[in-house]
Amino acid sequence: MEESTSMESFLIELVDTLEAILSAMTDHEKPVSYWKNITEQLDTLGWDKSAHLSEDLSRVQIELYDASKRKHDLTVSFPPGYPAVPLIVEPLEVPECDAGQRSLSQQVAAEALLLKNNPRLEAVIQQAEKQLEFFNEFWDVMQDIGENTWVIDPENPTRADRMRRCALGNHCSIQITIDPLSPRSIPDMRLFGPIASIEPMRTKLHQNAGRWDESKLPRKNLEVLLELPDGFPSPVSVTKDEMNIECGICYSFRFEGQIPDQLCSHSKCQQPFHRVCLYEVAK
Structure with a gap:
Protein backbone atom coordinates (compact mmCIF):
# COMPACT_ATOMS: atom_id res chain seq x y z
CA MET A 1 0.00 0.00 0.00
CA GLU A 2 2.89 2.33 0.82
CA GLU A 3 4.47 1.72 -2.58
CA SER A 4 1.25 2.20 -4.58
CA THR A 5 0.73 5.55 -6.28
CA SER A 6 -3.04 5.33 -6.12
CA MET A 7 -5.87 3.28 -4.69
CA GLU A 8 -6.55 1.85 -8.19
CA SER A 9 -2.98 0.54 -8.57
CA PHE A 10 -3.14 -0.90 -5.06
CA LEU A 11 -6.34 -2.82 -5.83
CA ILE A 12 -4.86 -4.16 -9.07
CA GLU A 13 -1.77 -5.35 -7.20
CA LEU A 14 -3.95 -6.93 -4.50
CA VAL A 15 -6.09 -8.83 -7.02
CA ASP A 16 -2.99 -10.14 -8.82
CA THR A 17 -1.48 -11.29 -5.52
CA LEU A 18 -4.66 -13.06 -4.39
CA GLU A 19 -5.04 -14.81 -7.76
CA ALA A 20 -1.46 -16.08 -7.52
CA ILE A 21 -2.08 -17.40 -4.00
CA LEU A 22 -5.32 -19.16 -5.01
CA SER A 23 -3.65 -20.67 -8.06
CA ALA A 24 -0.79 -22.03 -5.94
CA MET A 25 -3.24 -23.52 -3.45
CA THR A 26 -5.23 -25.19 -6.25
CA ASP A 27 -2.14 -26.70 -7.85
CA HIS A 28 -0.12 -27.73 -4.85
CA GLU A 29 -2.01 -27.59 -1.57
CA LYS A 30 -4.41 -30.47 -2.07
CA PHE A 135 -13.16 -55.85 -29.96
CA ASN A 136 -10.60 -58.66 -29.65
CA GLU A 137 -11.75 -60.58 -32.74
CA PHE A 138 -11.76 -57.37 -34.80
CA TRP A 139 -8.13 -56.75 -33.85
CA ASP A 140 -7.28 -60.39 -34.65
CA VAL A 141 -8.60 -59.83 -38.18
CA MET A 142 -6.74 -56.54 -38.63
CA GLN A 143 -3.51 -58.03 -37.28
CA ASP A 144 -3.74 -60.92 -39.75
CA ILE A 145 -4.19 -58.49 -42.64
CA GLY A 146 -1.26 -56.39 -41.46
CA GLU A 147 1.07 -59.35 -41.11
CA ASN A 148 0.18 -61.18 -44.34
CA THR A 149 -0.43 -58.43 -46.91
CA TRP A 150 1.33 -55.31 -48.14
CA VAL A 151 -0.76 -52.54 -46.55
CA ILE A 152 -0.22 -49.33 -48.50
CA ASP A 153 -2.82 -47.25 -46.67
CA PRO A 154 -3.02 -46.19 -43.88
CA GLU A 155 0.73 -46.00 -43.41
CA ASN A 156 0.62 -46.24 -39.61
CA PRO A 157 -2.81 -47.65 -38.73
CA THR A 158 -4.21 -47.25 -35.24
CA ARG A 159 -6.35 -49.69 -33.31
CA ALA A 160 -9.38 -47.61 -34.32
CA ASP A 161 -8.77 -47.84 -38.08
CA ARG A 162 -11.20 -50.17 -39.87
CA MET A 163 -9.85 -49.72 -43.40
CA ARG A 164 -6.81 -51.31 -45.07
CA ARG A 165 -5.75 -50.84 -48.68
CA CYS A 166 -3.67 -53.86 -49.71
CA ALA A 167 -1.48 -54.23 -52.79
CA LEU A 168 -2.42 -56.93 -55.30
CA GLY A 169 0.45 -56.42 -57.74
CA ASN A 170 0.40 -55.14 -61.34
CA HIS A 171 -0.53 -51.66 -60.03
CA CYS A 172 -3.73 -53.03 -58.49
CA SER A 173 -4.91 -52.83 -54.89
CA ILE A 174 -8.02 -53.61 -52.88
CA GLN A 175 -9.50 -51.44 -50.13
CA ILE A 176 -11.10 -53.45 -47.33
CA THR A 177 -13.32 -52.00 -44.60
CA ILE A 178 -14.03 -54.41 -41.74
CA ASP A 179 -17.21 -54.32 -39.64
CA PRO A 180 -16.11 -54.27 -35.96
CA LEU A 181 -19.37 -55.95 -34.89
CA SER A 182 -18.99 -58.79 -37.41
CA PRO A 183 -15.32 -58.84 -38.40
CA ARG A 184 -15.45 -62.20 -40.21
CA SER A 185 -18.38 -61.28 -42.46
CA ILE A 186 -17.86 -60.07 -46.04
CA PRO A 187 -16.31 -56.59 -45.77
CA ASP A 188 -16.91 -53.55 -47.93
CA MET A 189 -14.42 -53.80 -50.81
CA ARG A 190 -13.20 -51.50 -53.55
CA LEU A 191 -10.68 -52.34 -56.27
CA PHE A 192 -8.16 -49.82 -57.62
CA GLY A 193 -6.02 -50.14 -60.76
CA PRO A 194 -6.13 -50.32 -64.56
CA ILE A 195 -9.62 -51.24 -65.81
CA ALA A 196 -8.24 -54.13 -67.85
CA SER A 197 -6.72 -55.64 -64.70
CA ILE A 198 -9.40 -55.03 -62.09
CA GLU A 199 -12.43 -56.06 -64.16
CA PRO A 200 -11.45 -59.78 -64.06
CA MET A 201 -10.88 -59.42 -60.31
CA ARG A 202 -14.27 -57.80 -59.84
CA THR A 203 -15.85 -60.68 -61.76
CA LYS A 204 -14.10 -63.23 -59.54
CA LEU A 205 -15.30 -61.47 -56.39
CA HIS A 206 -18.88 -61.59 -57.65
CA GLN A 207 -18.81 -65.17 -58.92
CA ASN A 208 -17.04 -66.60 -55.86
CA ALA A 209 -18.99 -64.64 -53.23
CA GLY A 210 -20.85 -67.81 -52.23
CA ARG A 211 -17.57 -69.39 -51.15
CA TRP A 212 -17.12 -66.96 -48.28
CA ASP A 213 -16.62 -68.93 -45.06
CA GLU A 214 -17.00 -66.99 -41.80
CA SER A 215 -15.00 -69.63 -39.94
CA LYS A 216 -11.95 -68.37 -41.85
CA LEU A 217 -10.20 -65.02 -41.56
CA PRO A 218 -11.26 -62.42 -44.17
CA ARG A 219 -7.76 -62.35 -45.66
CA LYS A 220 -7.94 -66.11 -46.31
CA ASN A 221 -11.41 -65.74 -47.83
CA LEU A 222 -10.27 -62.96 -50.15
CA GLU A 223 -7.42 -65.13 -51.40
CA VAL A 224 -10.05 -67.74 -52.34
CA LEU A 225 -12.43 -65.24 -53.94
CA LEU A 226 -9.68 -63.52 -55.93
CA GLU A 227 -8.09 -66.87 -56.78
CA LEU A 228 -4.65 -65.93 -55.44
CA PRO A 229 -2.82 -69.27 -55.19
CA ASP A 230 0.25 -67.64 -53.65
CA GLY A 231 -1.73 -65.34 -51.41
CA PHE A 232 -1.49 -61.57 -51.19
CA PRO A 233 1.84 -59.94 -52.02
CA SER A 234 3.65 -58.98 -48.82
CA PRO A 235 7.01 -57.47 -47.86
CA VAL A 236 8.17 -61.05 -47.27
CA SER A 237 7.31 -62.31 -50.77
CA VAL A 238 8.06 -59.28 -52.98
CA THR A 239 10.30 -56.21 -52.87
CA LYS A 240 9.18 -52.59 -53.00
CA ASP A 241 10.77 -52.19 -56.45
CA GLU A 242 8.75 -55.12 -57.78
CA MET A 243 5.54 -53.52 -56.52
CA ASN A 244 6.29 -50.27 -58.41
CA ILE A 245 3.99 -48.27 -56.17
CA GLU A 246 5.90 -44.96 -56.12
CA CYS A 247 4.92 -41.89 -58.12
CA GLY A 248 6.76 -41.56 -61.46
CA ILE A 249 7.19 -37.80 -60.92
CA CYS A 250 8.18 -37.23 -57.28
CA TYR A 251 9.53 -40.81 -56.77
CA SER A 252 7.76 -41.14 -53.44
CA PHE A 253 4.74 -43.13 -52.38
CA ARG A 254 3.08 -40.60 -50.07
CA PHE A 255 2.95 -36.90 -50.93
CA GLU A 256 0.93 -34.36 -48.94
CA GLY A 257 -0.83 -37.29 -47.28
CA GLN A 258 -1.94 -38.80 -50.61
CA ILE A 259 -0.87 -42.02 -52.35
CA PRO A 260 -0.61 -42.40 -56.17
CA ASP A 261 -4.14 -42.79 -57.53
CA GLN A 262 -3.59 -42.08 -61.26
CA LEU A 263 -2.12 -44.59 -63.74
CA CYS A 264 -0.59 -44.09 -67.17
CA SER A 265 -3.18 -45.26 -69.72
CA HIS A 266 -0.56 -46.95 -71.90
CA SER A 267 -0.81 -50.72 -71.40
CA LYS A 268 2.98 -51.16 -71.42
CA CYS A 269 3.58 -48.42 -68.86
CA GLN A 270 0.82 -48.05 -66.25
CA GLN A 271 3.16 -46.05 -64.02
CA PRO A 272 1.32 -44.64 -60.98
CA PHE A 273 1.26 -40.90 -60.26
CA HIS A 274 -0.07 -38.53 -57.65
CA ARG A 275 -2.90 -36.40 -58.99
CA VAL A 276 -1.22 -33.26 -57.59
CA CYS A 277 2.09 -34.15 -59.28
CA LEU A 278 0.37 -34.48 -62.65
CA TYR A 279 -1.33 -31.14 -62.07
CA GLU A 280 1.98 -29.42 -61.28
CA VAL A 281 3.61 -30.86 -64.44
CA ALA A 282 0.64 -29.81 -66.57
CA LYS A 283 0.99 -26.22 -65.33
Whole structure:
Protein backbone atom coordinates (compact mmCIF):
# COMPACT_ATOMS: atom_id res chain seq x y z
CA MET A 1 0.00 0.00 0.00
CA GLU A 2 2.89 2.33 0.82
CA GLU A 3 4.47 1.72 -2.58
CA SER A 4 1.25 2.20 -4.58
CA THR A 5 0.73 5.55 -6.28
CA SER A 6 -3.04 5.33 -6.12
CA MET A 7 -5.87 3.28 -4.69
CA GLU A 8 -6.55 1.85 -8.19
CA SER A 9 -2.98 0.54 -8.57
CA PHE A 10 -3.14 -0.90 -5.06
CA LEU A 11 -6.34 -2.82 -5.83
CA ILE A 12 -4.86 -4.16 -9.07
CA GLU A 13 -1.77 -5.35 -7.20
CA LEU A 14 -3.95 -6.93 -4.50
CA VAL A 15 -6.09 -8.83 -7.02
CA ASP A 16 -2.99 -10.14 -8.82
CA THR A 17 -1.48 -11.29 -5.52
CA LEU A 18 -4.66 -13.06 -4.39
CA GLU A 19 -5.04 -14.81 -7.76
CA ALA A 20 -1.46 -16.08 -7.52
CA ILE A 21 -2.08 -17.40 -4.00
CA LEU A 22 -5.32 -19.16 -5.01
CA SER A 23 -3.65 -20.67 -8.06
CA ALA A 24 -0.79 -22.03 -5.94
CA MET A 25 -3.24 -23.52 -3.45
CA THR A 26 -5.23 -25.19 -6.25
CA ASP A 27 -2.14 -26.70 -7.85
CA HIS A 28 -0.12 -27.73 -4.85
CA GLU A 29 -2.01 -27.59 -1.57
CA LYS A 30 -4.41 -30.47 -2.07
CA PRO A 31 -5.96 -31.96 1.06
CA VAL A 32 -4.51 -35.05 2.69
CA SER A 33 -7.61 -37.03 1.70
CA TYR A 34 -6.71 -36.46 -1.99
CA TRP A 35 -3.32 -38.15 -1.62
CA LYS A 36 -4.74 -40.85 0.65
CA ASN A 37 -7.37 -41.86 -1.91
CA ILE A 38 -4.87 -41.95 -4.77
CA THR A 39 -2.35 -44.08 -2.88
CA GLU A 40 -5.12 -46.46 -1.79
CA GLN A 41 -6.24 -46.83 -5.41
CA LEU A 42 -2.70 -47.52 -6.60
CA ASP A 43 -2.11 -49.95 -3.74
CA THR A 44 -5.20 -51.90 -4.77
CA LEU A 45 -4.15 -51.86 -8.41
CA GLY A 46 -0.53 -52.74 -7.68
CA TRP A 47 2.19 -50.18 -8.27
CA ASP A 48 3.90 -52.52 -10.73
CA LYS A 49 0.88 -52.24 -13.06
CA SER A 50 1.64 -48.56 -13.66
CA ALA A 51 3.67 -48.13 -16.85
CA HIS A 52 4.09 -44.42 -16.11
CA LEU A 53 3.22 -42.30 -13.11
CA SER A 54 3.51 -38.52 -12.96
CA GLU A 55 5.64 -37.00 -10.19
CA ASP A 56 2.61 -35.60 -8.39
CA LEU A 57 0.70 -38.92 -8.77
CA SER A 58 -2.14 -37.12 -10.55
CA ARG A 59 -1.79 -39.06 -13.82
CA VAL A 60 -1.18 -42.77 -14.32
CA GLN A 61 -0.73 -44.82 -17.50
CA ILE A 62 -1.72 -48.46 -17.16
CA GLU A 63 -0.75 -51.20 -19.59
CA LEU A 64 -3.62 -53.55 -20.41
CA TYR A 65 -3.44 -56.64 -22.62
CA ASP A 66 -6.20 -58.21 -24.66
CA ALA A 67 -6.72 -61.96 -25.11
CA SER A 68 -4.19 -62.02 -27.98
CA LYS A 69 -1.50 -60.29 -25.86
CA ARG A 70 -1.70 -56.94 -27.68
CA LYS A 71 -0.82 -53.99 -25.44
CA HIS A 72 -3.27 -51.13 -24.88
CA ASP A 73 -2.51 -47.99 -22.87
CA LEU A 74 -5.15 -46.67 -20.48
CA THR A 75 -4.47 -43.18 -19.11
CA VAL A 76 -6.32 -42.01 -15.99
CA SER A 77 -6.03 -38.65 -14.21
CA PHE A 78 -7.00 -37.80 -10.63
CA PRO A 79 -8.40 -34.24 -10.81
CA PRO A 80 -8.29 -31.74 -7.93
CA GLY A 81 -11.19 -32.55 -5.66
CA TYR A 82 -10.89 -36.31 -6.16
CA PRO A 83 -12.74 -38.48 -5.06
CA ALA A 84 -15.70 -36.07 -5.01
CA VAL A 85 -14.78 -35.20 -8.61
CA PRO A 86 -14.84 -38.21 -11.01
CA LEU A 87 -11.70 -39.66 -12.56
CA ILE A 88 -10.70 -38.36 -15.99
CA VAL A 89 -10.27 -41.32 -18.35
CA GLU A 90 -8.75 -41.00 -21.81
CA PRO A 91 -10.73 -43.32 -24.12
CA LEU A 92 -9.05 -46.40 -25.53
CA GLU A 93 -8.42 -46.61 -29.27
CA VAL A 94 -11.41 -48.62 -30.45
CA PRO A 95 -13.15 -48.69 -33.86
CA GLU A 96 -16.32 -46.75 -34.53
CA CYS A 97 -19.33 -48.85 -35.50
CA ASP A 98 -21.69 -48.02 -38.37
CA ALA A 99 -24.92 -46.17 -37.61
CA GLY A 100 -27.82 -48.57 -37.10
CA GLN A 101 -25.51 -51.40 -36.03
CA ARG A 102 -24.38 -50.11 -32.67
CA SER A 103 -26.59 -52.00 -30.23
CA LEU A 104 -23.78 -54.04 -28.71
CA SER A 105 -21.20 -51.25 -28.80
CA GLN A 106 -23.78 -48.86 -27.34
CA GLN A 107 -24.28 -51.28 -24.49
CA VAL A 108 -20.56 -51.17 -23.77
CA ALA A 109 -20.61 -47.36 -23.99
CA ALA A 110 -23.65 -47.19 -21.68
CA GLU A 111 -21.83 -49.24 -19.08
CA ALA A 112 -18.93 -46.82 -19.38
CA LEU A 113 -21.28 -43.90 -18.67
CA LEU A 114 -22.57 -45.66 -15.57
CA LEU A 115 -19.02 -45.80 -14.32
CA LYS A 116 -18.29 -42.19 -15.17
CA ASN A 117 -19.12 -41.06 -11.65
CA ASN A 118 -17.44 -44.04 -10.02
CA PRO A 119 -14.29 -42.85 -8.24
CA ARG A 120 -12.77 -46.33 -8.14
CA LEU A 121 -9.83 -46.96 -10.45
CA GLU A 122 -10.52 -50.69 -10.32
CA ALA A 123 -14.00 -50.19 -11.83
CA VAL A 124 -12.57 -48.10 -14.69
CA ILE A 125 -10.03 -50.82 -15.51
CA GLN A 126 -12.74 -53.50 -15.47
CA GLN A 127 -14.77 -51.48 -17.98
CA ALA A 128 -11.69 -51.00 -20.20
CA GLU A 129 -11.06 -54.75 -20.14
CA LYS A 130 -14.66 -55.33 -21.31
CA GLN A 131 -13.95 -53.11 -24.30
CA LEU A 132 -10.79 -55.08 -25.08
CA GLU A 133 -12.76 -58.32 -24.94
CA PHE A 134 -15.52 -56.88 -27.12
CA PHE A 135 -13.16 -55.85 -29.96
CA ASN A 136 -10.60 -58.66 -29.65
CA GLU A 137 -11.75 -60.58 -32.74
CA PHE A 138 -11.76 -57.37 -34.80
CA TRP A 139 -8.13 -56.75 -33.85
CA ASP A 140 -7.28 -60.39 -34.65
CA VAL A 141 -8.60 -59.83 -38.18
CA MET A 142 -6.74 -56.54 -38.63
CA GLN A 143 -3.51 -58.03 -37.28
CA ASP A 144 -3.74 -60.92 -39.75
CA ILE A 145 -4.19 -58.49 -42.64
CA GLY A 146 -1.26 -56.39 -41.46
CA GLU A 147 1.07 -59.35 -41.11
CA ASN A 148 0.18 -61.18 -44.34
CA THR A 149 -0.43 -58.43 -46.91
CA TRP A 150 1.33 -55.31 -48.14
CA VAL A 151 -0.76 -52.54 -46.55
CA ILE A 152 -0.22 -49.33 -48.50
CA ASP A 153 -2.82 -47.25 -46.67
CA PRO A 154 -3.02 -46.19 -43.88
CA GLU A 155 0.73 -46.00 -43.41
CA ASN A 156 0.62 -46.24 -39.61
CA PRO A 157 -2.81 -47.65 -38.73
CA THR A 158 -4.21 -47.25 -35.24
CA ARG A 159 -6.35 -49.69 -33.31
CA ALA A 160 -9.38 -47.61 -34.32
CA ASP A 161 -8.77 -47.84 -38.08
CA ARG A 162 -11.20 -50.17 -39.87
CA MET A 163 -9.85 -49.72 -43.40
CA ARG A 164 -6.81 -51.31 -45.07
CA ARG A 165 -5.75 -50.84 -48.68
CA CYS A 166 -3.67 -53.86 -49.71
CA ALA A 167 -1.48 -54.23 -52.79
CA LEU A 168 -2.42 -56.93 -55.30
CA GLY A 169 0.45 -56.42 -57.74
CA ASN A 170 0.40 -55.14 -61.34
CA HIS A 171 -0.53 -51.66 -60.03
CA CYS A 172 -3.73 -53.03 -58.49
CA SER A 173 -4.91 -52.83 -54.89
CA ILE A 174 -8.02 -53.61 -52.88
CA GLN A 175 -9.50 -51.44 -50.13
CA ILE A 176 -11.10 -53.45 -47.33
CA THR A 177 -13.32 -52.00 -44.60
CA ILE A 178 -14.03 -54.41 -41.74
CA ASP A 179 -17.21 -54.32 -39.64
CA PRO A 180 -16.11 -54.27 -35.96
CA LEU A 181 -19.37 -55.95 -34.89
CA SER A 182 -18.99 -58.79 -37.41
CA PRO A 183 -15.32 -58.84 -38.40
CA ARG A 184 -15.45 -62.20 -40.21
CA SER A 185 -18.38 -61.28 -42.46
CA ILE A 186 -17.86 -60.07 -46.04
CA PRO A 187 -16.31 -56.59 -45.77
CA ASP A 188 -16.91 -53.55 -47.93
CA MET A 189 -14.42 -53.80 -50.81
CA ARG A 190 -13.20 -51.50 -53.55
CA LEU A 191 -10.68 -52.34 -56.27
CA PHE A 192 -8.16 -49.82 -57.62
CA GLY A 193 -6.02 -50.14 -60.76
CA PRO A 194 -6.13 -50.32 -64.56
CA ILE A 195 -9.62 -51.24 -65.81
CA ALA A 196 -8.24 -54.13 -67.85
CA SER A 197 -6.72 -55.64 -64.70
CA ILE A 198 -9.40 -55.03 -62.09
CA GLU A 199 -12.43 -56.06 -64.16
CA PRO A 200 -11.45 -59.78 -64.06
CA MET A 201 -10.88 -59.42 -60.31
CA ARG A 202 -14.27 -57.80 -59.84
CA THR A 203 -15.85 -60.68 -61.76
CA LYS A 204 -14.10 -63.23 -59.54
CA LEU A 205 -15.30 -61.47 -56.39
CA HIS A 206 -18.88 -61.59 -57.65
CA GLN A 207 -18.81 -65.17 -58.92
CA ASN A 208 -17.04 -66.60 -55.86
CA ALA A 209 -18.99 -64.64 -53.23
CA GLY A 210 -20.85 -67.81 -52.23
CA ARG A 211 -17.57 -69.39 -51.15
CA TRP A 212 -17.12 -66.96 -48.28
CA ASP A 213 -16.62 -68.93 -45.06
CA GLU A 214 -17.00 -66.99 -41.80
CA SER A 215 -15.00 -69.63 -39.94
CA LYS A 216 -11.95 -68.37 -41.85
CA LEU A 217 -10.20 -65.02 -41.56
CA PRO A 218 -11.26 -62.42 -44.17
CA ARG A 219 -7.76 -62.35 -45.66
CA LYS A 220 -7.94 -66.11 -46.31
CA ASN A 221 -11.41 -65.74 -47.83
CA LEU A 222 -10.27 -62.96 -50.15
CA GLU A 223 -7.42 -65.13 -51.40
CA VAL A 224 -10.05 -67.74 -52.34
CA LEU A 225 -12.43 -65.24 -53.94
CA LEU A 226 -9.68 -63.52 -55.93
CA GLU A 227 -8.09 -66.87 -56.78
CA LEU A 228 -4.65 -65.93 -55.44
CA PRO A 229 -2.82 -69.27 -55.19
CA ASP A 230 0.25 -67.64 -53.65
CA GLY A 231 -1.73 -65.34 -51.41
CA PHE A 232 -1.49 -61.57 -51.19
CA PRO A 233 1.84 -59.94 -52.02
CA SER A 234 3.65 -58.98 -48.82
CA PRO A 235 7.01 -57.47 -47.86
CA VAL A 236 8.17 -61.05 -47.27
CA SER A 237 7.31 -62.31 -50.77
CA VAL A 238 8.06 -59.28 -52.98
CA THR A 239 10.30 -56.21 -52.87
CA LYS A 240 9.18 -52.59 -53.00
CA ASP A 241 10.77 -52.19 -56.45
CA GLU A 242 8.75 -55.12 -57.78
CA MET A 243 5.54 -53.52 -56.52
CA ASN A 244 6.29 -50.27 -58.41
CA ILE A 245 3.99 -48.27 -56.17
CA GLU A 246 5.90 -44.96 -56.12
CA CYS A 247 4.92 -41.89 -58.12
CA GLY A 248 6.76 -41.56 -61.46
CA ILE A 249 7.19 -37.80 -60.92
CA CYS A 250 8.18 -37.23 -57.28
CA TYR A 251 9.53 -40.81 -56.77
CA SER A 252 7.76 -41.14 -53.44
CA PHE A 253 4.74 -43.13 -52.38
CA ARG A 254 3.08 -40.60 -50.07
CA PHE A 255 2.95 -36.90 -50.93
CA GLU A 256 0.93 -34.36 -48.94
CA GLY A 257 -0.83 -37.29 -47.28
CA GLN A 258 -1.94 -38.80 -50.61
CA ILE A 259 -0.87 -42.02 -52.35
CA PRO A 260 -0.61 -42.40 -56.17
CA ASP A 261 -4.14 -42.79 -57.53
CA GLN A 262 -3.59 -42.08 -61.26
CA LEU A 263 -2.12 -44.59 -63.74
CA CYS A 264 -0.59 -44.09 -67.17
CA SER A 265 -3.18 -45.26 -69.72
CA HIS A 266 -0.56 -46.95 -71.90
CA SER A 267 -0.81 -50.72 -71.40
CA LYS A 268 2.98 -51.16 -71.42
CA CYS A 269 3.58 -48.42 -68.86
CA GLN A 270 0.82 -48.05 -66.25
CA GLN A 271 3.16 -46.05 -64.02
CA PRO A 272 1.32 -44.64 -60.98
CA PHE A 273 1.26 -40.90 -60.26
CA HIS A 274 -0.07 -38.53 -57.65
CA ARG A 275 -2.90 -36.40 -58.99
CA VAL A 276 -1.22 -33.26 -57.59
CA CYS A 277 2.09 -34.15 -59.28
CA LEU A 278 0.37 -34.48 -62.65
CA TYR A 279 -1.33 -31.14 -62.07
CA GLU A 280 1.98 -29.42 -61.28
CA VAL A 281 3.61 -30.86 -64.44
CA ALA A 282 0.64 -29.81 -66.57
CA LYS A 283 0.99 -26.22 -65.33
